[in-house]
Amino acid sequence: QVQLVESGGGLVQPGGSLTLSCTVAGNFFSIYSMAWYRQAPGKQQELVAIISRDGRTNYRDSLKGRFTISRDNAKNTLYLQMSSLKPEDTGVYYCNQDRVTRVYWGQGTQVTVSS
Secondary structure, eight states, X not given: OOEEEEEOOEEEOTTOOEEEEEEEESSOGGXXXXXXXXXXXXXXXXXXXXXXXXXXXXXXXXGTTTEEEEEEGGGTXXXXXXXXXXXXGOEEEEXXXXXSSXXXXXXXXXXXXXO
């Protein structure tokens, strides 16, 4: 059984930084692409960043330069480093593992950017 658990969210002031983690319980972490999504209040869920099994990354255009996705295959953990945070970055952040035949999601972690 695959379980994804996010952590690291919280309240941060505009301009601040946070690093989110997603620990995956289950086999074969290293062979699947992983992604971060977010959902702001009243808005649709959107893709933040994706990292392939060999470390290639892609980002939502508006987040390039502020967010960095990475993975540690030895620890079965996905990361999202966020800097220069803005109030519009507020939302619930979810990690995702796409196993082609099934997609797994974590429960989400709340990020609030406010003064």
